[in-house]
Amino acid sequence: MGRAVPDQGGRGPCAKKEQQATKARMDQRTRERLPVLPVLQRIAAERRKSMAALLEGARNAPPGQAFECGDDVFRRPAPGTDKQHAMVWAEHAATGLRRNLTREERDSFWAWAAIEVLSRTGIRVEELLELTHQAITSYRLPSTGELVPLLQIVPSKTDSERLLLVDPELADVLSTIICRIRMPDGTVPLVPAYDSYELTWTPPMGLLFQRTVAGQNRAFTAAGIREVIKQTLEATGLTDATGDPLHFTPHDFRRIFVTDAIINGLPPHIAQVICGHKKIDTTMGYKATYPTEAIEAHRAFIARRRAARPSEEYRTPTDEEWDAFLAQFEKRKVSVGTCARAFNTPCIHEHACVRCSLLRPDPAQRHRLIEIRDNLEARIIEAKREGWLGEVEGLRVSLAGAKDKITQIDQTLAHQAEAVELGMPQFADLAGRSITTARTQT
Ligand code: SF4
Incomplete structure (x- = not known):
């Protein structure tokens, strides 16, 4: 009788069991967090607006005087007692708690921005940190001249770039971020960032996720993003199944994005392309549903698609067919x-x-x-x-x-x-001067 061979080097039945346990744990995380995402988004947006109003109220209040914001009363410190003159502080009248409003407003803004971009794109946190103002591009439809905004995701974990469609809500978020980081002359500051995969510093770039620390523009780190999201979560008071405060990591937004997209009928292979996965197994590993549900949904989708689209349509379209496709955008206009x-369906x-x-x-x-x-x-x-x-x-x-x-x-x-005109992006050198201007002067 031979004895059972113990697990060696992470392979074998033990490793498989561990993998399954991890997948079950991650699925449970996603199932817990998916329904509360709208709550988190709403509270992040409300917190950003209320902190901006509080900071504005404090700036307008004379030093040493009380001011109201909502139902609360605050007091600006007397002249010369601000810990750092660049920061705006205020004391809560009822509790006496001193608050650094500049920092709280800044962190609430970036928490809102990170939550919105991560949940609407499903990108990785390192891809979020590498987004620049030049990543926002557009495609003009030849027939109608309509502009379709796109977001270019640069390689991080993989070597392949990909383009994501920007919906109006995401466009609003991106334009708000650009308006915030722009300097008075309209340029986006160029900042270097540390690449934790390559273990090197990147050249200065117009990163979207940058903040002012001690008067300097600095790129966000993954830890910084996690920290500001944590602060917003604490404000929500959300709890998990055990009653403990709910935590969201940046990767939770990616899992939720995939799960939500596939549940709502996006074919898994399209979700794979959007997420930049090399294998569909990775995409399906993110989706927090049972395999039977995925298989049945996919089979039902294929059956519906085949019923609606004859097999002869699975070929390269002719020029006439392509022109007809583009012409549909004009035919959609009604009074x-x-x-x-x-496309190609009658009005029912x-x-x-x-x-x-x-x-x-x-x-x-x-x-x-x-x-x-x-x-x-x-x-x-x-x-x-x-x-x-x-x-x-x-x-x-x-x-x-x-x-x-x-x-x-x-x-x-x-x-x-509430939307803002972005204009054309310009570049600035490390000293913050517009490169176009500098060239003109020389
Ligand atoms: S489907 Fe028919 S009724 Fe509906 S908007 Fe289009 S043309 Fe009008």
């Missing part, structure tokens, strides 16, 4: 906005665009929707008066649709009012 139905809602969820209303056509709404209200009154009760129900549905589109436009306009 009150843009139709978002899939009898062109009742005001009632259709696929309509993306155009803010420029708001007046037209107001006219439609007023007209519908008048027709409902008329129908009731004349006893055409069969029409009233349908008119009410259309009225609700028109009101909904007007609300969507108002929300978009309110959102756009």
